[in-house]
Amino acid sequence: MAEKKINLLVKVWRQPSTTSVGSFVDYKISVSPDSSFLEMLDEINNDLEKKNLEPIAFESDCREGICGTCGLVINGQPHGPIPKIATCQLHMRNFKDGDTVWVEPFRAKAFQVMKDLIVERSGLDKIIAAGGYISVNTGSIPDANAIPISKERSSIAMDAAACIGCGACVAACKNASAMLFVSAKVSQLALLPQGQPERTRRVQNMVKVMDELGFGSCSNTYACEAECPKGISVKNIARLNREFILANVKSDNIEA
Amino acid sequence: MNWLFRSLNSSIGKKVIMAITGISLILFLLVHLANNLTLFAGPSTFNTVVKSLDSIKPFIRVIEVILALIFIFHIFNGVRLWYENKIARPTPYAVNGSSKNSTLLSRTMIHTGSIIFIFLVIHLSTFWNAFNFSDLHRTHSYYEFTADMFSNVYYSIFYIIAMIILGFHLNHGFQSAFQTFGWNNNKYFPLVKALGFLYSVLMAVAFSSIPIYFLLIGGN
Structure with a gap:
């Protein structure tokens, strides 16, 4: 047939x-x-x-x-x-x-x-380079479970880490805002013990670069969550807002 | 204080300004509504209420200035965000798929907001102006003036439409403010959304009930 x-x-x-x-x-x-x-x-x-x-x-x-x-x-x-x-x-x-x-x-x-359907998405890389990492000394492999963390917390961090950085959130947002992407990256590290030393600096620097690159502001239409191929939740954006507000209020560095 | 200006000028800072001013205006509307509803208690009650507010004028003036600043920040910042967000996507899509991923009310805050602004200007130039700077100051016949205004069908219909649009604006704004402050979790966010919906319906219905009442009883 x-x-x-x-x-x-x-x-x-x-x-x-x-x-x-x-x-x-x-x-x-x-x-x-x-x-x-x-x-x-x-x-x-x-x-x-x-x-x-x-x-x-x-x-x-x-x-x-x-x-x-x-x-x-x-x-x-x-x-x-x-x-x-x-x-x-x-x-x-x-x-x-x-x-x-x-x-x-x-x-x-x-x-x-x-060209045609290819767009320059290196802006997302620049945001990551501004703070989407942790600084650790390399060495021998650490013991498993040496750092205690609850299952709930690691699951939420893992859900945020599911972001594949495709940029669909930016494409879907009527404001071309990259907040869902940035919030997923900030959340993933802010929730884990390894992310704590750079927690304040990270969110401040990543938001700063995001703004400089000309992404729009979030107006909570939640189109990003609806279109995200990994179903990243807008609760991460709430966490990003919280992290950013607290970082700016609590950090002693008046230059940041 | 540079850090504060920088923080408030960031994308998240601008949202925070919208949320703080928005919540302030949400609270103001409750007070305003409580005052308005005394109209239903008849001319003497309403006139006494407005008269008593008139007697503490210096205090009321201070509140009015603060309120005006809140409005100005909310409007200025809203227009600024709208403009900047427009620039963030210079080339629009040929096919607009936004209806499939977001609600109409969340995408039209600038439009509902603009209509509310037009309403605000007309509202201030009629009611606020008359209550503060006209003969009413002497006669204290505020109830009669209100009844007279709303006996005009066109004026009343304009008011009712504006209040429905205010409801639309509030429905998105209420939960949006909580999201901006970072208060979103599985337990209370559905509650926040439901409360916001109830609040916006209450505002639209209760504020509209006044012109409807005066239309039905036919002025004085």
Whole structure:
């Protein structure tokens, strides 16, 4: 029996470079419902290359939802219509025959389009470099459970650590705010004993860099939580606010 | 004090200003409503209440200045945040999927806020102005003036619409303030949301009940 395919009109944002003007280009494709969204784009690209045309530039790496590299806005939603998955985990069976599918890059002042669907997300790395780490001396492997921590606390920290840094929160937010990302990173370390020595400095520096990079402010619409492929909770944003307010009030450093 | 300005100028600081001023205005509305509801007790009660407030005018003036500052900070900061957040996304999406991930009320705070601002200007230029700087000062017939104002159908309908929109604004603002202060957990946040909803419905219904009452009884 011949495989049943669905026919789609895919409108893809094409932009040769950061400075050039972009526009949507229509592609008609007949695709297996079992293929993934990125495989569908691969098929379009195969076709384009056969015709000696420039393929669509998009990012992907692990294609199993853990690296955070892929990230497209599909029909107005980052990572597409299905909650709690990354673009690479979206399958064509979620679309109907005859559908029109709009594919856009993540849009934010801090995420400039480099080419087609690829955006510059190094801003998120800069925020991490500002404090999203712990400083420890290397040495021999520490004993397991040498540092006591409750199961509840480590679970909440682990949930925050599930953030893959894809930037969908920024893409989903009407203000292009990176608060969910920053809050997940701040929470993950603020909840653990290892994160305590740099706790104050960390939140102050990360928020400072976040603001400098031109991300917007949070207005509590919670769109980020709804679109996050890892289901990071906005309770982390509440924790970030608390951490930031307390850090600024309690820290003796008037320069920070 | 530089650290304080820097803190309040940060993205989180601006949210904190919105939340503190917002909560202050939420509390103010309760006091304002309590005063308004004395209208239902009849002309003599309401006129006595307003007259007694008039007799402690210097104190009331101080409160009014503080209130004005709270309003100014809330409005200025709100507009500033809206503008900065607009700039944070220079190119809009071709397909707007926001209805699938957030509520309409949470996305339209600037719009509901702007309508409330227009209401505020009209409200101050009619009621506040008349209660403070007109003949009412001598006659103390505040009830009669109010009844007269609300006997105008258009004016009353404008008031009622503005109060419904105020309810929309408060419904998002109430829980938003708690989130901004960092007070969100599984136990009390559902309670905060429910309380905010009840509060905003109460405000919209109770404030609207006054023009509706005067429309029904037909002025004086």
